[in-house]
Amino acid sequence: MSAIYFSVGPQHAGSGHFRMKITLQGDIILNAEPDPGFVHRSVEKIAETREYLQNVPLIERQCLSDVSSVTLAYAMGIEELLGIEVPPRAQYIRVIMCELSRIMSHLYWLAIFGIFLGHSTMFMWPFGDRDIFITETAEKIAGARVSYSYIIPGGVRYDLPDGIKEHTLKTLDYFQGRLKEYDAIFFSNPIFKRRTKGVGVLSRPDAIRMGVTGPTLRGSGVRGDIRKDEPYAAYDELDFEIPVFSEGDAYSRSLVRFREMEISSSIIRQAFENLPEGDFKVKTRKKVPEGEVFSRVEAARGELACYIISDGTRKPYRVKMSTPSFRNLPGFSLMKGSMLADLPTIWMSLDYWPLDADR
């Protein structure tokens, strides 16, 4: 049978603003080449033309499903350049927002993963639960549904509203019950296991060599997590574990994310328990002293690094975002040799989010 060449996306029920060039022989993918760039909006270039604070809403647009971590990396960089200490209350609020953001991002991933495998209920449920997080907590804290611009250089924009702790804990209680249902309907489903186990295996040396990051890395047995390795915000005062699975297949990658949702819930609980009183932000200057800084955080999709160069003016000289999705791009080579039906599985198990990669 001769090879068929076709491209998956950008209009494809199993894609979005992204294209794969596939060469197919029989049911086997001979070659799969990702073609990103459909949402390249030149965030890095525009960031050079705007002031430091104006860049916060701009930069968070590059990853709208995980805004807090992106803005946190940027804010941490500027704080380091300015040489200011963020008050502990703000640090804890940042942790809360980042973990909420992580849960929401993973729920978003779960929804898309579900529908990619043909499980329409698994598309609806996580999206519904994500909305509960949005409306019950995130919107109450930050005042917007998805684009908060809440974490700014120097702290956070507002203090927590009254009664948010009870609200959030109630939501988390509900969510924990839901996670069990997800497990029952999706993760323990034999068909799901059949479709993901042994699919797209990424060995540990390969994972490091390719430079993949985040849950993709942890699914291959590497305990790489910036929250533990280089603690930022208030992570060094909280007690949590990093889920690691060593099989390196799509199943272990998805289990990592699934376990992370539970762990994030417990981190939020601890953060609310230990939440100190005090200021929630400090004054900053508009002019940032000359210098360069490389700050990194653990976003939902992996290690997100922000490299800022300042020339002492009100605008950054260069902002480089090294985003996890872009770094997971080499992972698409896992598709070579797998079946066509495994394409969505491998794709989504990498949690590739084109906006994040293209910037």
Next chain:
Amino acid sequence: MLAVANAFVGRLRSVVEKIVNVNPIRYIVNWGKLYSLWPVHLTTACCSVEFGAANCPRFDVGRMGVAQFFGSLRQCDLIVIEGTVTKKMAKRVKKIYSQMASPRYVIAMGACAISGGLFYNSYNIVKGVDKILPVDVYVPGCPPRPEALAHAVLLLQDKIRKGRVNITDGE
């Protein structure tokens, strides 16, 4: 032979169009159209997050017939431009629009799709999707709330309800 057939079909079409536009029939046809808007699977940028949320249990635009997951773009009749259209995507958007069967409707969702929004001075985007497609409803916001999208669907339905029925075979 073909010309005769074409002329015959053309005349038939105009007759059918006349019949269809008589009021009660027109109402029924438009009623069918407005409650069955199947969107294309096209996400152009970050508003897809809120478009997904609009489909989810809390908002559920499926109530208005905007059914999720209905096959390929040949069968779809609503194209929701979810956010920024980059120049690379613009070509594909145009192509996708031309591949759809008429009647087809366009909702421009988000500030970026309307005018370029936050990225108005970027080198790689199209400033407003109306430069390449005829837009029926604009939904402002960055990103718009799902309620806004639901409202846009209602507006579109209103527009369809009042519209004439065209039996065309495309441009």
Next chain:
Amino acid sequence: MNEAQIIDELRDKFGERIGTPERLRQHRIVVTVEKENLLDIAKFVKDTYDLNYAISVSGIDYPEQNKFVVVYHLCTMSEEGHLPLVLTLKVPVNRQTPRTPSLISIWKSVEWHERETWELFGIEFEGHPKLERLLLHEDWDEEFPNQFPLRKDFLLEDE
């Protein structure tokens, strides 16, 4: 091994060839190398400090100094996670003839990053297997011939 030791060791080993290694803060070292010495030094730091994990490759444009700088951020990924040290490798490149050796033979993961830097800055990486359009649209060359968007002389509309 702390930062000062690494700096000393690098200076001992390479002397003049390595500029002045600089300690930004804890766990952050900046090393500037000329592109002629890049492959040697890259191999050395990879083998000696086990910097097996390239985080990012970025380009910076300094039109006043008539140079680009290609920046490699490198760190160590062990089984137990990242080590906190991040070594920044800066390679100045002439602005008129922007060519520099590709490090793809040392870190495979820089492939996509270098391709991106090539596209947005026009810096050619010698030895890179596939320098093709990545993020920009296909008609870029017709719309902006010989222009690279992240260079400082490429102006956005309202500048």
Next chain:
Amino acid sequence: MIPLIYYLIVALILFGIGIYGLSVKRNAMRLLFSIEMLMNGANLNILAFARYLYVPGIQGQPIILFSITIAAVEAAVALAIVIVVSRTCETVDFHELKRLKG
């Protein structure tokens, strides 16, 4: 009622078409078509006789059932050969195959 000769003539013509295909066509698939036609013509013939000259106790149908089954197996084998030949010789034209033999 329809006379027996009608069925016989249809079967005969079908058989003739099959013979024509076998003698003229070069494409392996068309040859297979021709063989199927021959079999079907023969089956029709048998069944027509079985129905019109019915003697209790003697059945035409089992024979046709067997024949159909054999035809299916034969088709499976023939198609497997066609696939193999098309892969190895890049053609399904039997005349060309002859040429390639030497």
Next chain:
Amino acid sequence: MQISYLSTAEIVFILIAAVTLIAAIIALEAKEIVYGAVSLGVMFLGIAGLYILLDANYLAMFQISVYIGAVVVLILFTIMIVPREIWLRRAFRITPEVIAGILASLMLIGSIGFLYLLTPAWSLTPSEAPFDWSVRRIAQSIVIEYGIALQILALVLFAGLMGALTLAKVEEKEEETK
């Protein structure tokens, strides 16, 4: 003059027979091999229709399910997985070969048709003897009267399938070595 109308059964018969024969010709002469396969399927359906007219319902269903459900499926499958260029599309041209083929088949038809004229076959109508063509009777007949044939058939089936599988296997190995 008395015009003899055709009976309903005859009309149906002629329609089905015409469809069958035309489909058979198209199957051989269609340019595109897929159309050929489709019209072969139509021909099988037509034969099944004739079986129904002959009161052999079970056989007709068997014909449809085996020929269309298996043979046509296999043929189409083969056509699909073999690259398109291999199915040479030759327009119908009258060559000496073709004329010879047509003559040969016409001679066959003519000679056997002449033999039919010599027999009383052409005037026969269906036998009036009470006949039992139910599935039960066929089954009994197969098992009791044709038991040995059935077993041999099973062996043939097995051998045929094994042969087909072996061919497929060989081909897989070849691919591996490539």
Next chain:
Amino acid sequence: MNIINIILDFLNLENFISNIPNADVQELLTIVFVFLRSDLFFKILFFPGIFTILIFVAELMWLELKFLAKVQLRVGPQYAGRIGGILQPIADFIKLLFKESIVPEKASKVLFLLIPIMLVTLAATTLTVIPLSETDVISNLDVGLLFTFAILAMFPVIALLAGWASNSKYPFIGGIRALFQQVSYEVPLWLSALGVVILAESLNFTSIIKAQSTFWFILLLPLGAFIFLVAIIAELERLPFDIPEAESEIVSGWMAEYSGLNFGLIMLSLYIKLYFGAALFTALFLGGWLGPSILPPAFWFLTKTVIVVSIIILLRGVLPRFRLADLLQIGWRRLLILSMVNIFLAITVKLVLF
């Protein structure tokens, strides 16, 4: 006696005919009217025939949307039709009717346009042998079961042809997948039905259902029922076996290029098939129309069918899609062996009970 007769009596057309001078035309029209007055015509057009099935199938579509929405904690269609969006399928159909039907330029046009018609015809043909009650059956064929299988065997061929005729890559892959799927489930489907045939000693649906008057066959052959359900879901190309039309992999498979009315016809045929598959299961294993005689038999039949349909829809809500390779493995390695066991069980039951 039935509606048509009442209407015809009311119109009093017989008088009209008798006034026609030409005897031949009179004769012809009389034949037509006799046919119109006959029971068969009523059956084809109204009761178990087209009209009932269309309404039933439309409501099956609605049921699917609504039921699935309930599983997913949504509302589902709400505004089209006042009561719970009950007219949603009709709105869909009206829209498809007035939508442009694109024929791709490279497609084989004749075949491409024929396929929807062939699909609907075949799907409707299967319905003629399904008895809603002892009398409500269009054609009480003695080899009814075999007939349905013969028709069912043709659907994948048509899917393959649709994929080929579209001359496009995704439909082509979808067509090939449909064929593979048929190869893997067809044998278990036949063999599991064979168990029923052994018990009922007939291929006729009416006698099969009558044979279940003491025990429904699902009680005697639970294994066979399970295999049959799995195989029939594969036949219907519904989740978890909707491999030939997997949206996230190959857009919508073999029907990706169809639009407008053509697509509407395909949808219609698929839903008729859904009804038919459920009806087949009901007839073979759930005792067909058998039930307490308080309500008419057809009611029992349709109720059971709706229950089976609901199960099939529920599976769509809770299961992801199989891979093709998995399906082949299940079909040949598991279901085939199980159906052999099932035949053995059927023979045992037959020897013990009857």
